[in-house]
Amino acid sequence: xxxxxxxxxxxxxxxxxxxxxxxxxxxxxxxxxxxxxxxxxxxxxxxxxxxxxxxxxxxxxxxxxxxxxxxxxxxxxxxxxxxxxxxxxxxxxxxxxxxxxxxxxxxxxxxxxxxxxxxxxxxxxxxxxxxxxxxxxxxxxxxxxxxxxxxxxxxxxxxxxxxxxxxxxxxxxxxxxxxxxxxxxxxxxxxxxxxxxxxxxxxxxxxxxxxxxxxxxxxxxxxxxxxxxxxxxxxxxxxxxxxxxxxx
Numbered sequence: 001x002x003x004x005x006x007x008x009x010x011x012x013x014x015x016x017x018x019x020x021x022x023x024x025x026x027x028x029x030x031x032x033x034x035x036x037x038x039x040x041x042x043x044x045x046x047x048x049x050x051x052x053x054x055x056x057x058x059x060x061x062x063x064x065x066x067x068x069x070x071x072x073x074x075x076x077x078x079x080x081x082x083x084x085x086x087x088x089x090x091x092x093x094x095x096x097x098x099x100x101x102x103x104x105x106x107x108x109x110x111x112x113x114x115x116x117x118x119x120x121x122x123x124x125x126x127x128x129x130x131x132x133x134x135x136x137x138x139x140x141x142x143x144x145x146x147x148x149x150x151x152x153x154x155x156x157x158x159x160x161x162x163x164x165x166x167x168x169x170x171x172x173x174x175x176x177x178x179x180x181x182x183x184x185x186x187x188x189x190x191x192x193x194x195x196x197x198x199x200x201x202x203x204x205x206x207x208x209x210x211x212x213x214x215x216x217x218x219x220x221x222x223x224x225x226x227x228x229x230x231x232x233x234x235x236x237x238x239x240x241x242x243x244x245x246x247x248x
């Protein structure tokens with residue numbers, strides 16, 4: 001385990017909350033781990049590095065980091081099992097790194113609790129942008145919990161979305177969603193039958209202005225359909241998606 005930045009180092013992030021953030025990097029390739037740690041440290045974040053899966057799980061439990069950058073292929077236990085164990089203990093936003101540009105692998109990663117993914121090779125600039133987006137969502141959720149009064153649950157047919165407790169039920173059964181999946185569902189369900197473009201979803205849920213990440217939206221939609229059923233979200237080809245409330 002190595003620490004790249006001491007706590008409290010001033011940086012250039014957009015908010016004070018981000019400046020004080022701790023990011024855990026779980027990567028077994030020393031050169032890649034060092035490059036990621038150096039670039040994230042330049043943003044003023046405290047960065048720690050774990051070299052294998054078990055060390056990553058232990059570090060996540062010990063540090064309770066604000067975000068995790070996690071490689072899928074790791075010695076010991078792989079990134080998918082690391083994600084399962086971390087999310088079972090305490091949900092933490094995870095950006096998964098994979099060497100395979102395979103949608104099935106991406107869906108599996110999202111299914112076990114990753115919030116986002118990037119394929120290798122990647123640009124450090126985009127990596128920083130993705131981590132900043134994760135941290136902004138964490139900060140936004142924390143602020144909403146403090147300043148926003150509890151909203152009544154959204155009930156549409158057999159689907160109940162409790163925004164205050166961040167819980168979703170369908171036909172009486174709880175459906176476990178990642179923080180990103182939950183925000184995406186709320187965004188769509190807040191305007192039933194209204195088509196939301198991929199670009200708008202990307203901007204509102206992921207805080208990205210760059211439309212190059214629209215494939216991420218598609219993958220998260222597929223993950224939502226796997227968990228909630230294929231009937232709730234309608235695809236409008238070439239445009240985006242719409243939430244279709246089930247009949248009561």
